[in-house]
Amino acid sequence: MKKFVNDPKDFVPEMLKGIALANPTTLKYIPDYNLIMRTDIPRDDKVSIMQGSGSGHEPAHVMIVGKGMLDAACPGNVFAAPPADFVYQTTKLVAGPKGVLHLLNNYTGDTMSFEMGREMAEADGIEVRTVVINDDVAVKDSLYTVGRRGVAGNFFVIKAVGAASERGASLEELEALGNRVVSVTRTMGMALTGCTPPGKGSPIFTLAEDEMEMGIGIHGEPGRKRVKLAPANQIVDELFEAVRSDLPYEAGDEVALMINGMGGTPISELYLLYGHAHELVEKCGMKVKRSYVGEYCTSLEMAGFSLTLVKLDPELEDLLAAPAEVAIRIF
Amino acid sequence: MKKFVNDPKDFVPEMLKGIALANPTTLKYIPDYNLIMRTDIPRDDKVSIMQGSGSGHEPAHVMIVGKGMLDAACPGNVFAAPPADFVYQTTKLVAGPKGVLHLLNNYTGDTMSFEMGREMAEADGIEVRTVVINDDVAVKDSLYTVGRRGVAGNFFVIKAVGAASERGASLEELEALGNRVVSVTRTMGMALTGCTPPGKGSPIFTLAEDEMEMGIGIHGEPGRKRVKLAPANQIVDELFEAVRSDLPYEAGDEVALMINGMGGTPISELYLLYGHAHELVEKCGMKVKRSYVGEYCTSLEMAGFSLTLVKLDPELEDLLAAPAEVAIRIF
Numbered sequence: 032m033k034k035f036v037n038d039p040k041d042f043v044p045e046m047l048k049g050i051a052l053a054n055p056t057t058l059k060y061i062p063d064y065n066l067i068m069r070t071d072i073p074r075d076d077k078v079s080i081m082q083g084s085g086s087g088h089e090p091a092h093v094m095i096v097g098k099g100m101l102d103a104a105c106p107g108n109v110f111a112a113p114p115a116d117f118v119y120q121t122t123k124l125v126a127g128p129k130g131v132l133h134l135l136n137n138y139t140g141d142t143m144s145f146e147m148g149r150e151m152a153e154a155d156g157i158e159v160r161t162v163v164i165n166d167d168v169a170v171k172d173s174l175y176t177v178g179r180r181g182v183a184g185n186f187f188v189i190k191a192v193g194a195a196s197e198r199g200a201s202l203e204e205l206e207a208l209g210n211r212v213v214s215v216t217r218t219m220g221m222a223l224t225g226c227t228p229p230g231k232g233s234p235i236f237t238l239a240e241d242e243m244e245m246g247i248g249i250h251g252e253p254g255r256k257r258v259k260l261a262p263a264n265q266i267v268d269e270l271f272e273a274v275r276s277d278l279p280y281e282a283g284d285e286v287a288l289m290i291n292g293m294g295g296t297p298i299s300e301l302y303l304l305y306g307h308a309h310e311l312v313e314k315c316g317m318k319v320k321r322s323y324v325g326e327y328c329t330s331l332e333m334a335g336f337s338l339t340l341v342k343l344d345p346e347l348e349d350l351l352a353a354p355a356e357v358a359i360r361i362f
Numbered sequence: 363m364k365k366f367v368n369d370p371k372d373f374v375p376e377m378l379k380g381i382a383l384a385n386p387t388t389l390k391y392i393p394d395y396n397l398i399m400r401t402d403i404p405r406d407d408k409v410s411i412m413q414g415s416g417s418g419h420e421p422a423h424v425m426i427v428g429k430g431m432l433d434a435a436c437p438g439n440v441f442a443a444p445p446a447d448f449v450y451q452t453t454k455l456v457a458g459p460k461g462v463l464h465l466l467n468n469y470t471g472d473t474m475s476f477e478m479g480r481e482m483a484e485a486d487g488i489e490v491r492t493v494v495i496n497d498d499v500a501v502k503d504s505l506y507t508v509g510r511r512g513v514a515g516n517f518f519v520i521k522a523v524g525a526a527s528e529r530g531a532s533l534e535e536l537e538a539l540g541n542r543v544v545s546v547t548r549t550m551g552m553a554l555t556g557c558t559p560p561g562k563g564s565p566i567f568t569l570a571e572d573e574m575e576m577g578i579g580i581h582g583e584p585g586r587k588r589v590k591l592a593p594a595n596q597i598v599d600e601l602f603e604a605v606r607s608d609l610p611y612e613a614g615d616e617v618a619l620m621i622n623g624m625g626g627t628p629i630s631e632l633y634l635l636y637g638h639a640h641e642l643v644e645k646c647g648m649k650v651k652r653s654y655v656g657e658y659c660t661s662l663e664m665a666g667f668s669l670t671l672v673k674l675d676p677e678l679e680d681l682l683a684a685p686a687e688v689a690i691r692i693f
Contacts, residue, residue, distance in 0.1 A: 033554040033571065033665065035594040035631040045594075046630050049637030053653040089630040090692070190693070223364040240364065263366040263376075297625040297663050298690070299377050299420040300366040306380030322384040325692060332628045334364065334663065351693075359629070359692050361421070361656060362521070362682075 032227040032234065032332060039230040043086045043108055050093060050358050058096060058358065064120040065113070067093045068103035073127035078196045078205055081105065081121055082134040082189065083113040084141055087228065088249055090359045091185065091328040099355030100193040101134075109228045109331070110235075110250045112140030118148025122157060130158035130202040134188060134209065136181025137165040160202050162209030164188050166218040166339065168277040169246030169254045182249055183291040183328040183337045184216040187351065194353035212347065217274045220337030221254065221266060222247045222293060226330050245269065249293075249330045263300070267307045270338040275315065280340050282316030287323065287351060289339040294329035296336055301325065308338055321351055363558040363565065363663060370561040374417045374439055381424060381689050388428060389689065395451040396444070398424045399434035404458035409527045409536055412436065412452055413465040413520065414444040415472055418559065419580055421690045422516065422659040430686030431524040432465075440559045440662070441566075441581045443471030449479025453488060461489035461533040465519060465540065467512025468496040491533050493540030495519050497549040497670065499608040500577030500585050513580055514622040514659040514668050515547040518682065525684035543678065548605045551668030552585070552597060553578045553624060557661050576600065580624075580661045594631075598638045601669040606646065611671050613647030618654065618682060620670035625660035627667055632656065639669055652682055 036042055047067055051060035059070050073079055082092045083105035092104035105121040107113040122131050133149060135141045142163070149159045166184030173180055191212045192205045200208065222244045225234035235251045238244060243261070246254025280286060290305040292298070305324045312319050320343055328337075341347070367373055378398055382391035390401050404410055413423045414436035423435035436452040438444040453462050462483070466476045473494070480490045497515030504511060522543045523536045531539065553575045556565035566582045569575060574592070577585025592600075611617060621636040623629070636655045643650050651674055659668075672678070 033574070033591055035554075035597065035627065035635055035667070037593045037595050037634075042630075042634065045634045045637055047633075049633035049635070049640070049655070052637050052640040052650075053633070053655055087630065089628065089633075094629065094633070095692075223366075243364070260364055262368045264368050266366065294628040295626045295663060295665075296366065297420065297660060298425065298657065299373075299418065299662070302378075302380035302384070302420075302425070302689075303368075303373065303376045304366055304380070306376055306383050309380070309383040319383075323692075324380070324384055325690065326629065327692070329628060331630070332626060332665065334626075336366070355693055357692065358633075359656065361426075361654075361658070361688065361690050362686055 034229055036229045042229040043106060047093060054358050064105060064117045066103055066105040066117065066121050067096050068125060069096060072102040072125050075127055076199060077127065078129045078132055078202050079125035079127055080132045080134065080192055080196055081125055083118055084136055085110040085112060087331045088328050090326060094358040095189060097355065097357035099197055099353055100189055100357050109230060112144045115144045115147035118144050119151040122148060122152040122159060123155065126157045132192060132202060132205050133159055133161040135163055136185055137163050137178055138175050138180065139177060140175065158202060160206040162188060162206060162213065164213055166216045168217050168273055169219050173248055174252035175250060180248055182218050182220060183289060184218045184339050186327045187216055187287065187341050188212045191347060191350040193355060194350040215342040216339065217277045218337050218339040219270045219273045220247055220335060221245045221270060222333050222335035224295060224334040225251055226333035247335065249328060251330065263304055264307045267304055271308055271311045274338055274340050278342065280317060280342060284317045285320045285343045286312060286317050287321040287341040287343060288312055288319045289323035289327065291328055291337045291339065292326040293333040293335035294326065295332040295334040298325065301336060304336055320348055365560055367560045373560040374437060378424060385689050395436060395448045397434055397436040397448065397452050398427050399456060400427060403433040403456050406458055407530060408458065409460040409463055409533050410456035410458055411463045411465065411523055411527055412456055414449055415467055416441040416443060418662045419659050421657060425689040426520060428686065428688035430528055430684060431520055431688050440561060443475045446475045446478035449475050450482040453479060453483040453490060454486065457488045463523060463533060463536050464490055464492040466494055467516050468494050468509055469506050469511065470508060471506065489533060491537040493519060493537060493544065495544055497547045499548050499604055500550050504579055505583035506581060511579055513549050513551060514620060515549045515670050517658045518547055518618065518672050519543045522678060522681040524686060525681040546673040547670065548608045549668050549670040550601045550604045551578055551666060552576045552601060553664050553666035555626060555665040556582060557664035578666065580659060582661065594635055595638045598635055602639055602642045605669055605671050609673065611648060611673060615648045616651045616674045617643060617648050618652040618672040618674055619643055619650045620654035620658065622659055622668045622670065623657040624664040624666035625657065626663040626665040629656065632667060635667055651679055
């Protein structure tokens with residue numbers, strides 16, 4: 032797979048520089064710690080919220096830093112956890128008197144870095160709490176994870192705690208809210224193709240012209256099964272049933288429904304998939320109150336998508352509807 | 363290239379259904395004429411604005427229907443102009459007392475359909491004006507076009523006339539404004555890969571692993587040259603110079619800068635490209651006042667991008683900054 036790259040080792044820094052140049056008043060890039068943060072943080076009246084993970088999942092997380100979302104993101108290299116020291120330095124930079132909330136998708140590398148970074152920050156007297164996101168129903172353990180993986184559902188956790196933090200919620204309240212969103216959020220994804228990290232130059236896995244991988248992870252790690260390619264509606268049927276039955280989501284529930292593109296699938300196909308997923312939700316007697324179609328958590332240029340359901344209550348729906356401003360925007 | 367599709371002949375209708383289901387209060391899908399329109403149009407106090415083109419360029423144009431943008435879009439099948447009758451029917455549906463503005467990217471098929479559709483609407487007493495967008499500097503004539511092609515720069519025309527129409531501008535004023543935006547907008551694109559229309563099932567062109575096509579059209583039609591793959595910055599250098607020198611854009615100019623993804627290139631790479639383009643603009647003594655990074659006008663899942671410059675004045679900058687609401691959104 033051909034890519035737009037100069038020296039592969041500069042891929043992440045050059046991307047971060049571009050994000051800051053495109054958002055000069057609201058975001059800054061700090062090369063020493065490879066991070067993107069808001070220009071107006073820390074604030075005395077607000078818990079700061081940060082996340083880090085491997086790069087290659089954009090817009091997660093460096094492009095969803097902004098008002099009402101993350102206050103900072105410290106990415107690692109492509110598909111590699113950020114160093115613990117960068118987690119620590121980012122925590123120090125964003126820390127105000129109300130403390131810092133760490134969000135992390137459940138991958139072993141990220142967990143180790145964030146635990147160490149948190150300990151270092153706490154030794155400096157910074158109060159830190161952590162919410163671990165593990166919305167992927169596909170597999171119990173996987174190549175890089177003990178327990179369930181954290182995938183596109185992390186968007187809803189960030190959006191909810193980001194909105195609540197702007198309204199002055201305490202660190203304890205945000206930790207509880209984050210865990211509550213995790214408890215009602217489920218996702219499963221699949222892929223049509225592999226993807227190529229810039230530093231590797233060759234695909235991390237391949238699928239034949241008539242194959243797809245159901246339940247895939249966002250680093251190409253194996254899912255539930257590799258099967259023959261199927262019509263779009265049949266793929267949606269299978270992901271939807273895996274997700275729906277897990278919580279379970281039931282008749283009468285009000286939900287948010289997300290079709291998340293994995294990076295290489297055009298938005299036309301994502302809306303086609305959304306249409307069928309929406310009808311499945313309604314057929315089960317549930318109601319779609321909020322819809323999300325686009326790229327939220329990707330795997331470089333992998334073709335594929337994931338389906339996420341979130342069970343809503345009035346408070347959560349209100350937080351998801353609150354205004355927010357991030358790098359990803361059309362206008 | 364594998365795709366999410368059921369029956370290929372249902373690809374466009376199923377996508378349109380998904381758009382309407384995801385935006386139930388603001389948009390409606392009218393299957394009879396294959397169109398997406400706002401639910402609150404026509405209005406007595408506003409000129410209606412519509413565009414049609416082949417499908418496969420999403421979000422253009424069916425996903426940028428909404429407040430402050432298009433009032434309706436009537437797409438054809440993938441890479442095929444809409445039938446003249448659908449242009450006519452769409453014009454009738456959106457027409458209010460202030461008339462209808464047709465926007466169209468300069469492709470011969472679209473031009474023929476819109477000319478016929480306009481004549482049919484005028485025979486019914488509807489006042490119609492037309493703005494033709496031809497921002498692509500790559501080639502003078504091409505496979506499907508006499509004159510320059512219309513590509514991603516159409517976003518700026520739609521945004522400006524959409525905002526002005528919400529403020530009550532007349533049909534004549536909008537026609538003049540649209541032509542003024544066209545006159546200060548230039549684009550050039552390139553591709554790393556081909557793309558596969560769902561109904562065809564095989565790529566419409568192919569590029570070798572070490573090749574790229576500079577100046578490509580948005581239907582894969584040939585550009586200026588097919589050359590060896592180059593580092594990202596060198597590709598940006600070449601597109602920037604082709605675009606900059608065409609108007610020309612000069613020191614002291616204030617500009618909008620767009621890096622538009624062609625469908626299969628991840629947003630991480632687009633921001634890397636943006637960073638270098640931004641620096642080139644500043645090196646020429648110009649100032650980037652507004653930045654756009656993402657997918658605006660695509661070619662299905664083609665990997666590639668285009669670079670657009672718009673010379674701004676205070677009125678145009680204000681129109682581009684005005685609020686707007688379309689299907690494409692993250693929140």
